Amino acid sequence: xxxxxxxxRPLQAHFSETDLGRERASLFIYTLLxxxxxxxxxxxxxxxxxxxxxx
Numbered sequence: 001x002x003x004x005x006x007x008x009r010p011l012q013a014h015f016s017e018t019d020l021g022r023e024r025a026s027l028f029i030y031t032l033l034x035x036x037x038x039x040x041x042x043x044x045x046x047x048x049x050x051x052x053x054x055x
Contacts, residue, residue, distance in 0.1 A: 011029070015028070
C-alpha cells in the first residue's frame, strides 16, 4: 500500500487549499482506492498468487 500512498499524494496536491478543495481531494483518493484495491486483489486471486510461485 505504500506505493499507492506515494502515487496518490501528488494527485491530492492538485486540489486547492480551501476546505472544499481538501474535502474533494480526500473524496477523490477514496474513490480511486475503492476502484483500484478490489481490482488488484481479485487479479491476484485469479492468477493463483502466491501459489504459482511454488509450482
